[in-house]
Amino acid sequence: MDLFALPPVAAVLGGAYHALMSLTHLLEPAFGVAAAAAAVVAVTLAVRAALIPVGVSQARAERTRVRLAPRIAELQRRHRRDPEALQRATMQLYADEGTTPLAGCLPMLMQAPVVGAVYAVFVHAEIAGGANALLGHTLFGVPLGTSLAGVLSGGAPGVAAVVVLSGLVLAVALVGELSRRAALPGGPLAVPSVTPPAGAPGVQRALGALQFVTAAVACVVPLAAGLYLLVTVVWTLVQRVLLRRRFPLQPEGGVRPALP
Template identity: 50%
Template structure:
């Protein structure tokens, strides 16, 4: 079953189509042929602006986990011969402090419907019964509905390939910087947690690189969205961490 043909999803997709088309029309005097790409960037910024409270709570949870590190160490020393009780007490501490090792997944989960909608807008020939005119829009000669694989298969490498190279390089660079920041700001692992959760920070630190792979196989419009949203995340985290560090120092 095509999920995009499901009535509620088709209605949401039709609304998104109208939103992107309307924004593109408004931006045409400024952006010209790049108006649809500019509309995608604008929508990405709007989505990320709405998610700022989520990012703030995420960084707050990060600092909470760092603050809990001494308490976790104390629990580990006290219950090191009772692993089951240590696990229970550790989880109770996280619960009491409203902190979670899984907090970093929330923004990604909240953005999943958005990226799915952008993906649908640029792969479907028709949306809710009418033709999809977004498919013919382009960025420097590359159609927004074309993934990198199809673009290469068509044999049109230059200069359009630069669009993909630039976007993928941005995403890869942001992924590397994000991983470095995540490891630098991660609290010490809690020995009382199950083995999988002990290594959760290290495992999750590699997740940004999955975005690079995903960005190479989705339509260019979705790649553009990913480049903007990952760059926003990196900058937002850096600003929020700096503010929390200043607050803690005073």
């Protein structure tokens, strides 16, 4: 079953296609053959700008979690033999503070439909009953519907395609490495060691590996979706550094006495 053949999904896909085509035509005088790529970048910037208030909420939530870390550690000590009691006490603590452990996940959830739409637009040869004109647009001579995995598995790849697509993937990986280093102790995004989840070396390694998942995804998605991912990870890193300066993490001094 083709999910994109369902009327509601097809309507969304058609709307995204026509919106990108309109923006592409608008940008053609300034960007020429790269107008479609510029349209994807413009959409990415617009989405990220719209999510700035959500990013601020995410930074505040992170600061709250760090501030509450000593109290959560105390709850873990008290209820180490009763996971259900620990869960209830932890949720009650977050409720009393007006937040939740999942606060800050909204930016990723809100972006998923947009990057999904960009991906779908550039993998369909036909959209809304006609040929997909966006597939004829290029960036540095490489069609926006081309992926690195597709080029490498398709026989003799063109040099330009390999260079452009590999460069994009490497750029995404570089931003991932910068993000990983920024989160190390002493970095601008480091979390105080008093925070229980960040104290385990295994968790730290897992979080570091997650920074490169986006680079792996960039290998298989079309060039247009890779552009979206690159702009997103750069924006995210810069925004997080700026918001951390605005909302520094300050854990409560020491672990509180046992809660009643």
